[in-house]
Amino acid sequence: MGAGHAHKLYRHARSPVHELPPHCKLAAVFCFVLVVVATPREAVWAFGLYALLLAAVAGAARVPYGFLLRRLLIEVPFVAFALLMPFVVPGEKVGVLGLSLSEPGLWGAWNILAKGTLGVAASVLLAATTELRALLLGLERLRMPPLLVQIASFMIRYGDVVTDEMRRMRIARESRGFTARGVRHWGVLAKSAGALFIRSYERGERVHLAMVSRGYTGVMPVIDDVTATRAQWTHAAALPLAALAVCLTGWTLT
Amino acid sequence: MHVPDGFINAPVSLATGAVAASAVAVCLRGARRELDERAAPLAGLVAAFIFAVQMLNFPVAAGTSGHLLGGALAAILVGPYTGVLCISVVLLMQGVLFADGGLTALGVNITDMAVVTTVVAYALFRLLAKALPRRRSSVTAAAFVAALVSVPAAAGAFTLIYALGGTTDVPIGKVATAMVGVHVLIGVGEAVITALTVGAVVAVRPDLVYGARGLAKPLEIRRADGTVVPVEVSKAAPRPVRKIAGVGLVLALALAGFVSYYASTSPDGLEKVAHDKGIDTRTEQHAAKDSPLADYQVKDVGDARLSGGLAGVIGVGATLAVGTGVFVVVRRRRNRAESAAPVSETV
Numbered sequence: 001m002g003a004g005h006a007h008k009l010y011r012h013a014r015s016p017v018h019e020l021p022p023h024c025k026l027a028a029v030f031c032f033v034l035v036v037v038a039t040p041r042e043a044v045w046a047f048g049l050y051a052l053l054l055a056a057v058a059g060a061a062r063v064p065y066g067f068l069l070r071r072l073l074i075e076v077p078f079v080a081f082a083l084l085m086p087f088v089v090p091g092e093k094v095g096v097l098g099l100s101l102s103e104p105g106l107w108g109a110w111n112i113l114a115k116g117t118l119g120v121a122a123s124v125l126l127a128a129t130t131e132l133r134a135l136l137l138g139l140e141r142l143r144m145p146p147l148l149v150q151i152a153s154f155m156i157r158y159g160d161v162v163t164d165e166m167r168r169m170r171i172a173r174e175s176r177g178f179t180a181r182g183v184r185h186w187g188v189l190a191k192s193a194g195a196l197f198i199r200s201y202e203r204g205e206r207v208h209l210a211m212v213s214r215g216y217t218g219v220m221p222v223i224d225d226v227t228a229t230r231a232q233w234t235h236a237a238a239l240p241l242a243a244l245a246v247c248l249t250g251w252t253l254t
Numbered sequence: 255m256h257v258p259d260g261f262i263n264a265p266v267s268l269a270t271g272a273v274a275a276s277a278v279a280v281c282l283r284g285a286r287r288e289l290d291e292r293a294a295p296l297a298g299l300v301a302a303f304i305f306a307v308q309m310l311n312f313p314v315a316a317g318t319s320g321h322l323l324g325g326a327l328a329a330i331l332v333g334p335y336t337g338v339l340c341i342s343v344v345l346l347m348q349g350v351l352f353a354d355g356g357l358t359a360l361g362v363n364i365t366d367m368a369v370v371t372t373v374v375a376y377a378l379f380r381l382l383a384k385a386l387p388r389r390r391s392s393v394t395a396a397a398f399v400a401a402l403v404s405v406p407a408a409a410g411a412f413t414l415i416y417a418l419g420g421t422t423d424v425p426i427g428k429v430a431t432a433m434v435g436v437h438v439l440i441g442v443g444e445a446v447i448t449a450l451t452v453g454a455v456v457a458v459r460p461d462l463v464y465g466a467r468g469l470a471k472p473l474e475i476r477r478a479d480g481t482v483v484p485v486e487v488s489k490a491a492p493r494p495v496r497k498i499a500g501v502g503l504v505l506a507l508a509l510a511g512f513v514s515y516y517a518s519t520s521p522d523g524l525e526k527v528a529h530d531k532g533i534d535t536r537t538e539q540h541a542a543k544d545s546p547l548a549d550y551q552v553k554d555v556g557d558a559r560l561s562g563g564l565a566g567v568i569g570v571g572a573t574l575a576v577g578t579g580v581f582v583v584v585r586r587r588r589n590r591a592e593s594a595a596p597v598s599e600t601v
Binding site: 150 | 310
């Protein structure tokens, strides 16, 4: 399970952002998103500044803007929800392009769109500049319970294996002429899911036995301990601190 | 229904984060007790399974398809503690890696989709499994009902969180109808798939299904002369009820005393509908309107935060006292009935 397990969202590059320790990045992104969420929605300009901050980080990390924009598509279901809002929220109506929309609804839609997009963009940047393993190490450094980190790392390591198993089952079904067309075929698919569970669970048991035979006692040895210097923390803190300044200005002005 | 950032305001996001963190902490202890050092690899593989099975498309009709959410399935297959952990880890990874669900909304997502779904599904499953005859088909039936209810329950929990800290002004009544309405439909699909999947596993490896553990016949030794001797199995130590009760009490007090301050002061959905439609013009004031706790504020305490918090704490205390009283009375009556009944059979 060594090489070749970088996730699809990671973009390998050498940049100041890539080289920051993962726990600094995680903390910075989390604080940034929290500050964004706490910003009053009436301060429209503040969100523009946040977007500029993120664009600066993307530039420093050499993440292409096209890549970033493509990844933002994950948000589409909530965009649909936000677009619905001006029609369903009661309140004062304003005429926009011949449509009569409610004003609080427009504010609500703006609020969700702006904050949601910024949050997704920040997470995408984090995933694009941090390797999976580093991410898990970072979570552990941030005092997430080690058992939870272990579960997450097993999930990530075997995620591809289990997904591949599911793909092989699909190919086996299809090569026997099966295509799922409707509710009648749910039984077959559910049996596949059941088989997948049994295979996953049994693989878990085998993995555990293999680990025990190699001396596993319930704790994973820490091989590469990542530490962060004060300078690295300061660099990582630049993003949330700048955002905090914007946020506080937003609160005083509105 | 992964909630993005900015949908729920910051204080409520942090509060649900605390709720989610304590729930996960309880589940970590529980999972360690159930699985000891096997917890990490097994729960990890089950999480990978949940992650994969969420990608399995179930075609509905005319090009639309749905997928499993997996809360009820995880609870029934691997137990409530491990189930909550698996779903939480899946949500965490989806949030951090795939930007699916906001980072600040992680608490909301875990509370709603991992904790509420799994706990509701498992509680219901256990109840039904007790009530129904001990057969394989009843496991499937119980799984169906548990999954059916768990999805709208999660939608209800989301509506509650939204009522506390939603950033938009969609009236709660509308949100509740839309969320629960849509999720009843999703729940039907979830129920069918969960029941079929649980049925498929029970048919092959019933020993792997946590919820079907009661089905196993007790171990017995058959001698050569045909006599059957049941094997005595030592029972597990009783659960530390007191500790669980303590944690629950502290959580309830914290919620009532502190978090309640952030609750919306606007009338709830029903009151709002009543007000809008003018239903409440004829309703009389509540009989307890002059009570010192009316409208969740303590009389003669000026500070709104202190007053609301105090009212919450007193409310929790009163509820606890009444509940304990009822429980004690019932228990005593049952004990008396048992001791009064003549012992007819000798073992």
